[in-house]
Amino acid sequence: MGNYNKAELKSHGMGKELVEPDWRKITLEEAEGILEYYPKIGNVKKLTWHSPRPFSSAAIALTDSGYYFLKRHHFAIRDVEAILEEHRFIEHLRNNGLPVSNVVKGESDKTAFTLDEWTYEIHLLGEGDDWYRDAVSWSPFKCKEDAYAAGQALAQMHIAAETFEAPKRKQSPLISSFSIFNSAHPIKQIEEYLKTRPALVKYLDDKRWKDDIQKHILAFHEQLHVDLQKLKPIWTHNDWHASNLLWANVNGKATVKTILDFGLSDKTYAVYDLATAIERNIIEWLELGKKLDCTVHYGALDALLAGYESVRPLSKLESHVLYKILPLVHVEFALSEIDYFYGIIKSEENADLAYNTFLIGHVKWFREPSGQQLLNYLKQRVNA
Template identity: 35%
Template sequence: MADEQVFGMGDDPLAEPTWPALTEDEIARAVAATWGGSPAAIEWRGARPLSSTVGVRLDDGERLVVKRMPVRLRDEVALGEEHRFMAHLRDRGIPVPEVRATVGEFVYEVHRVGVGEDRYRADFSWSPYRDSDDAVRAGVMLGRLHSAAAGFDAPARPPRPLLASMHGDVVSAFERHIARRPSVAGFLGERDWRAEVPEFRVDFSGVAPLWTHGDWHATNLLWTDHEVTSVIDFGLADRTTAVFDLATAIERTAVDWVSLRDGGPAHVRADQITALIQGYRSERTLSAAEQNLLPSLLPLVHIGYELSEIDYFLTIAHDPRNAEVAYHDWLLGHLRWYESAEGRELRDAVRDLSLH
């Protein structure tokens, strides 16, 4: 993959980046302000579209990851919310690399390189696992993370661009984002969204809130053989529930949303769904309320993120075309697929797996 291209959202799998590449001067300043030392080489450049990221090797051989974001996307306060949760998990045995931040014209996060191979770095974020062994170990680590998250009592994050907030039904999710995000209010005010969105509803009664990862898929994990040896990218972490996070993990990797967008099959990976849930339940028991809730959550877990992504495209990236793609292809597309016979079959299959 060419360094100057990133993963795209529209018709092209690769696109020109929104943000310019990190320069050597920027990298040197960010490293000096956080860890000290001098970068000797840039080893790779990331292809994720929402920030600029590089892997660097220092003169002393240590390796770091430098990530640059616009201040309007994540300021020091926002990063502090994520970093405190990461530290809580690290103190309880979850392999989360240490991270520090510094602010200049942009915000720079500088991470220690995690243990393990970044096996999925070249994959689109929502790609399936390589095999069921990877899926089961991802489930195991997610169960461990949720157990370790207990006791972290920070409140839910305020509305920011790019957050995976939790909602109990479709209409109230839209209404809440309209009330809190003026750009989304203007965007949705130009269309009859109430007529376009199918309604799904769940009841979170009996399910305890929990800070969660929010973006659990293979590209946010590092691997040693089939073991998950590091967990990275807590940018979507927030106070949701464990079962919401598990549903997100299933939704991210079990369905080929790119293929569906292009008119192809869903390629539902039933084997990987089974492996992920089995791995998870080997570490953390699902309560009766969580078992009942899990399949019904699948259509809902993507709504909060996609509405916040529309906000990002309109207010930070200034990219109205991708806001339209986010709405039509990824928000409506997901919801409508779950109304289909195949979408109902997936929910039924997850219900059977969660109950047995």
């Protein structure tokens, strides 16, 4: 489906090495066709950069009126309705003073369009520099100052998000939600989750997935759902990695100038989003091997939390939930990744990696000495 005409472009893969992309790159001819729906932009002169990020295709276009960021999704991943869910959240944040990407309106003020099997959106280039342009998922902050600034920006976003009134997103692949473990019976919730995902059902047919969930994951779920019921759900970013931020040095301090990529956003909890930021930036998962060990950047962790709490201090309950939810924040998205790789991309190899490493391996690590040390470190902060 996506495996054709990839030309010389390489993409971020499941590890540290660049790989063949899942989706072909945007061509100049294609960009010209997209811009017919955006008459105020004018003609495209050239494409100056193609994104190496997985799951979609994106490029920067130089046009008669300046530079724009063009993004294309396959309709099986995002249709117009799904994109508009993200755009409404972005608009709310912008109206509340957050430095988010600026979505461009086309014909009839629409901000997303369908052409053939693709869904398109266009953004103005955000303010700031892409310090982490080449950083793959789960790579750490370059310094504690960046971690502190990222924590501040995340807290500011959560405060603005509290007044965004919208239901949870409709079912789409590759959304980072937290519905399975926000319940008293996760296995039953997974069974409900599977009812509308036939490819995932087929993949799991020969897996002892219930045994794996019960053996490795359910211990971390105990009492978590009870605590979560006491917290207010809000819309969250759910992919808070340094590479989804644009940066500047302002008076000698690292500053987040633009927040990018709300593709994984959904209604969860502020503390879930914070735990995801820890999971994305603080633990070097790509080191994980047979020894089930990887580096934890405690200095960056302290800076991230300090920056966050300088704007929005965690409640006592949120501090308790933080170390309880951390081992589980990637589980539901890992199921979605398996569904994507097996059902859409047709890569059983990547689906196996998502199951064995992302779904099970990451959670197992939290039962190892390094993982337990991290959880105990977060526990000790509660009463510090």
